[in-house]
């Protein structure tokens with residue numbers, strides 16, 4: 001069985017959980033507590049397994065895979081039910097552009113280790129960290145909302161079924177809500193997020209439904 005090195009509140013791990021559930025693939029979740037101060041990702045045995053010291057990582061029959069997008073592409077190519085990308089090259093590129101805006105332009109700037117660094121090295125207060133966090137979300141979401149306005153409103157971001165775009169959007173929206181981002185300027189993103197969170201694969205993957213979830 002596939003083994004997912006996971007953390008309930010990691011949005012990158014949340015993406016992979018959604019992907020596994022959409023594909024209907026059974027997996028074992030192995031929690032790695034990345035909470036600052038606990039930092040299991042920075043110590044053996046996890047660090048020996050994944051020197052990048054981040055979650056998620058997926059243990060497959062062929063070995064360990066890291067990077068949520070790479071894991072999702074592997075899942076998509078290995079399990080052919082419920083494709084994550086449209087067959088049409090143009091549409092597929094649009095979905096990837098949407099996904100990459102979140103994966104490469106928003107998320108890395110808001111990662112735990114980045115927030116810790118700006119606090120320790122630059123004495124950023126909790127308020128400053130919150131502002132920083134929301135800034136990158138607002139910038140990225142504004143671009144996505146703008147692109148979305150040019151398309152017909154569909155049940156999911158790119159049509160009648162969830163795609164890679166929804167897999168990326170829902171965890172990033174969860175982060176946005178956690179950091180109290182004003183989502184009013186992004187009505188389309190908010191509507192898609194709400195719709196996707198009612199889908200069984202997304203419900204099962206939700207942070208609060210994970211075995212290591214901590215009530216906050």
Ligand SMILES: N[C@@H](CCC(=O)N[C@@H](CS)C(=O)NCC(=O)O)C(=O)O
Nearest residue numbers: 010011012034054055067068112113
């Ligand atoms: N690009 C990576 C990002 C992975 C990542 O940043 N994971 C975060 C949790 S969402 C993490 O493990 N952070 C621990 C740390 O920053 O020390 C991916 O998509 O898998």
